[in-house]
Amino acid sequence: MESFNQKIALKNSAIALYIKREDQLHPYVSxxxxxxxxxxxxxxxxxxxxxxxxxxxxxxxxxxxxxxxxxxxxxxxxxxxxxxxxxxxxxxxxxxxxxxxxxxxxxxxxxxxxxxxxxxxxxxxxxxxxxxxxxxxxxxTNDLAIKGCEEILTSDDADFDYICCAVGTGGTISGIINCSKNGQQVLGFPALKGDFLSEDIRKFAKNDNWKLIADYHFGGYGKVSAELIFFINKFYQQYNIPLDPIYTGKMVFGVFDLIEKNWFPENSKILLIHTGGLQGIAGMNQVLRQKKQTEILIND
CATH class of the missing domain: 3.40.50.1100 (Rossmann fold)
Structure with a gap:
């Protein structure tokens, strides 16, 4: 099975944005x-x-x-x-x-x-x-997991300036760092609070072309806000791409916010890595339902 890069059309922006649909690799092992x-x-x-x-x-x-x-x-x-x-x-x-x-x-x-x-x-x-x-x-996350994650990027991804992914244990980003090309910068968006992830990543990463952006964890692991849920639902309605609220949703929210703030240089080409996790939406919706809050939209 292979993933594919899907273009995300941005209005009034010189940024070229794509998302690698790793969530499509397998319905449960995604x-x-x-x-x-x-x-x-x-x-x-x-x-x-x-x-x-x-x-x-x-x-x-x-x-x-x-x-x-x-x-x-x-x-x-x-x-x-x-x-x-x-x-x-x-x-x-x-x-x-x-x-x-x-x-x-x-x-x-x-x-x-x-x-x-x-x-x-x-x-x-x-x-x-x-x-x-x-x-x-x-x-x-272990050495063999890193080896697998080193296969996320292919030769077709060599012309991207930025590779962005969510960070949990640090394994996925480490593999991406190891297979990234010279001149590319890898940006990690931690789903957890704390500054311990950098040390974990350094255990596996062979290059230093990476940076963690820790402003979009929304309170920590498993925490969400009405703003995040609104963004995930709007993104799904606009692009027909579901995002999970624990990892990828927070990363994509962060990238869009940074684009809005002109953080990326003009004409940058950015690749977002969709790391799957969509099965967790059902559990999150249970929590949101109990709190009488807006639920996450997804195709059943």
Whole structure:
């Protein structure tokens, strides 16, 4: 499967804007999750593992992607889920329901226990409980994930001046940085508060042609505002491109705001990376519905 670049027509602007539709790669293993899992699944097969185990929260794109990939490739899948209370709320969670349909087995752990998910003691307990498995980190970022993300840009993207993407764990942007060309600048838009991401990116990125723009997290991970929802819906109505509110929606909002503020030089050619995550809209709409706020439009 391949993604494609879709032009976004801007009125009264000398900027040329395109979006790479990585969300079109797969209905459930979409965007950066497709890239991150590609070589990890191959490695699990090489090691003759029959089980993939990973970690995630209530509406995790990664959890669903691992479940779907496991189903397709013949693996058992185990999801260590943050929050014991979610065990009693499965009926309200479309992400976990779909992952369960794909055969994933859940282990709901307390938030305190989840903080120690990377400790030797915690992992040893999982080995004793589930036997031999292939371990995928939360969010899927590791060396093999970076290798997959290095395939996001192709030779067709060499003439873009700016490459823009959302940042969660730092894996996707690291791969993009590594495959970017001389003269290109990679701009990352963190979905989380905090300045720790730069150090995480430096562990994997081989070039220094990148910058984080931390002004568009809208309060932090999973936080949204009426302004952001309005923008996402208007963007969908105008361009027929759905955006998720956790990652890509915030990045695209940021780029449009910077264009409005003349941040980019005239005649710049910009490529936005759509990293998928659209499955999370259903969960976000549940929250918005409960708060009696405007929901996100999407094609059912």
């Amino acid at each position: 965007g950066n999750k497709f890239r991150k899992l590609k070589y990890n699944v191959a490695q699990a097969q090489k090691e003759k593992k029959d089980t993939l185990l990973t970690f995630g929260g209530a509406f995790s794109n990664h959890i669903l992607a691992v479940a779907a990939a496991g189903k397709e490739q013949g693996f058992k899948t185990i999801g260590i889920i943050r929050g014991e209370e979610l065990n009693d709320k499965m009926a309200e969670n479309p992400t976990l329901q779909k992952a369960q349909e794909f055969g994933m087995v859940f282990d709901f752990v307390s938030r305190e226990a989840y903080r120690h998910k990377n400790s030797d003691a915690f992992l040893e307990q999982l080995n004793e409980k589930y036997g031999d498995f292939y371990l995928m980190p939360e969010g899927g």
